[in-house]
Each structure stands twice: as structure tokens, then as C-alpha cells.
Amino acid sequence: MDPIHSLHTHLLYSSLLIKKLATMATARLLLLLTVSTFCFCSGAIIGIGDELAVEDQRADAAPSCGSLRTAVEARNIVGWKTVPPHCADYVESYMTGERYQRDSDIVINQAIAYAESLKLSSSGKEIWIFDVDETALSTLPYQANHGYGTQLFDNTSFQQYVAQGNAPALQGTLRLYRRLLELGIKPVFLTDRTEDQRAVTTNNLLQQGYYNWEKLVLQPVGLQISTLAFKKCERQKLVNAGYIIVGNIGDQWNDIRGSPDGARTFKFPNPMYYVD
Numbered sequence: 016m017d018p019i020h021s022l023h024t025h026l027l028y029s030s031l032l033i034k035k036l037a038t039m040a041t042a043r044l045l046l047l048l049t050v051s052t053f054c055f056c057s058g059a060i061i062g063i064g065d066e067l068a069v070e071d072q073r074a075d076a077a078p079s080c081g082s083l084r085t086a087v088e089a090r091n092i093v094g095w096k097t098v099p100p101h102c103a104d105y106v107e108s109y110m111t112g113e114r115y116q117r118d119s120d121i122v123i124n125q126a127i128a129y130a131e132s133l134k135l136s137s138s139g140k141e142i143w144i145f146d147v148d149e150t151a152l153s154t155l156p157y158q159a160n161h162g163y164g165t166q167l168f169d170n171t172s173f174q175q176y177v178a179q180g181n182a183p184a185l186q187g188t189l190r191l192y193r194r195l196l197e198l199g200i201k202p203v204f205l206t207d208r209t210e211d212q213r214a215v216t217t218n219n220l221l222q223q224g225y226y227n228w229e230k231l232v233l234q235p236v237g238l239q240i241s242t243l244a245f246k247k248c249e250r251q252k253l254v255n256a257g258y259i260i261v262g263n264i265g266d267q268w269n270d271i272r273g274s275p276d277g278a279r280t281f282k283f284p285n286p287m288y289y290v291d
């Protein structure tokens with residue numbers, strides 16, 4: 016082989032060797048990238064898997080008391096009888112702590128802002144409907160002795176609490192009440208307390224600073240209908256009498272549902288019991 020041919024052959028092999036090495040390097044790089052990508056994705060999958068496992072554990076556990084409370088307030092859970100036992104401490108802490116006050120204040124502040132925005136007629140017929148128990152007057156002293164909703168509702172002991180006539184005002188509701196009077200909107204108390212409790216209810220309201228109202232509507236003794244049906248019917252009577260229901264506030268959805276419900280309704284917080 017002549018030297019030139021030999022050199023040419025050498026260069027050719029060298030070139031082929033470099034190409035082969037380059038190809039191998041590229042393949043190795045691709046392999047590394049593939050492996051690292053797989054590992055990364057695999058790691059991500061493992062991460063998601065861990066979270067799923069956490070979620071699975073949560074699903075197996077008792078429902079979060081905070082989530083239950085939110086679902087109750089949003090009316091995603093209805094017809095319930097008692098607070099789950101594992102939520103007793105949570106509900107007590109919520110009701111006696113700042114959170115309940117803050118949640119109540121948001122409702123009341125919104126109600127006052129709405130009332131202040133109204134352009135009232137000169138008819139004097141604008142009214143605001145208030146529920147009584149756990150809206151105008153607190154049942155917390157009673158609930159504190161009965162498990163904050165973890166015990167089945169006992170009508171006898173609750174009526175004894177009402178009969179004492181010492182239920183404290185819920186201060187946020189009292190603030191709304193006073194502002195409505197200043198604005199010229201007349202309060203109407205609509206409650207499923209019964210007529211035989213008119214005197215004690217009147218005295219309790221007066222004692223707690225609710226000093227004036229257009230009407231106090233109570234249930235006839237022995238009436239066997241739901242709160243929802245009773246209140247809806249009574250609101251219709253008010254509308255038929257020419258009143259304009261500009262606002263309606265209650266701690267139960269069944270205080271404020273059903274036409275005529277009022278121009279605006281406000282759900283006051285209550286995670287302790289449910290009324291049909």
C-alpha cells in the first residue's frame with residue numbers, strides 16, 4: 016500500500032471511529048436522559064402516590080370537623096340529628112372561641128351594609144325578619160350542658176331553658192337590630208316558640224336590649240308542621256298585609272327558605288343542631 020493510500024485509509028477509519036464514538040456517546044446521552052426522565056417522572060408518580068395514600072388515609076378517618084361544619088353551613092348536609100362525638104371538642108372550641116364571633120360578624124356586617132344601601136319607601140312597611148333562638152337570643156348556656164349538639168335534642172330540657180327567660184342576646188344580631196331601627200326598618204321576630212311562651216319571650220327580648228318590634232310571631236300551641244312550612248306561611252301573611260320583607264336572618268336554613276323569603280336572606284352560623 017502506498018503511503019498516500021495508507022494515510023487516506025487511516026483517516027477514513029479514524030473518521031468512522033469518531034462517528035461511531037459520537038453515535039455511542041449520543042446514544043448513551045439519550046439513554047441517560049431517558050433514564051433520568053423516567054426517574055424524574057417515576058419520582059413524581061411516587062410523590063403523587065404518597066399524596067393519594069395520605070388522601071386514602073383521610074378518607075378512612077372520621078370526617079374533618081371543620082369540613083363538616085362548612086358542609087352544614089352551606090346546606091350540603093341536611094336532616095342530621097347530632098354532632099359526631101369526635102367533634103364535641105371542636106364545636107365547643109368553635110362556639111366559645113373567636114372564630115364563631117368572626118363568622119357571625121361577617122354575616123352581620125354584610126347585613127348592615129345591605130340595609131344601609133336600601134332606598135326605603137315612605138310607607139313604613141319595610142320589615143326585617145329575625146329568628147329568635149340562636150339568632151337573636153343565644154342557646155349556648157343550654158348547649159354547654161348538653162354536649163354542644165352531640166346529644167339528641169331533648170325538647171323538655173330545652174323548653175325549661177326557654178322558660179327561665181335568661182337567654183343572652185347574640186351581640187352581633189343586637190347590633191344589626193339597632194342599626195335597622197335607626198334606618199327605619201321594622202323588626203319582626205318570627206319563631207317556632209309557641210304562644211304560651213309569649214310572655215317569657217317578650218321579657219327575655221326586652222331584658223336583652225331588643226326593646227321595640229313590629230310583631231312577635233309565635234306558633235300556635237299544638238301546631239304540627241315544620242319550621243319551614245310555618246315560617247313560609249307567616250311570611251306570606253305579612254306580605255299579604257302589605258309588608259315588604261327587605262331582610263331575613265336565621266341560624267337555620269329552614270328559617271330563611273321558601274317564598275316569600277325576603278329580598279335578602281342571611282344565614283347565621285350554627286353548627287350545633289339542625290331544624291326541619
Ligand SMILES: [Mg+2]
Nearest residue numbers: 146148149266
Ligand atoms: Mg333558631
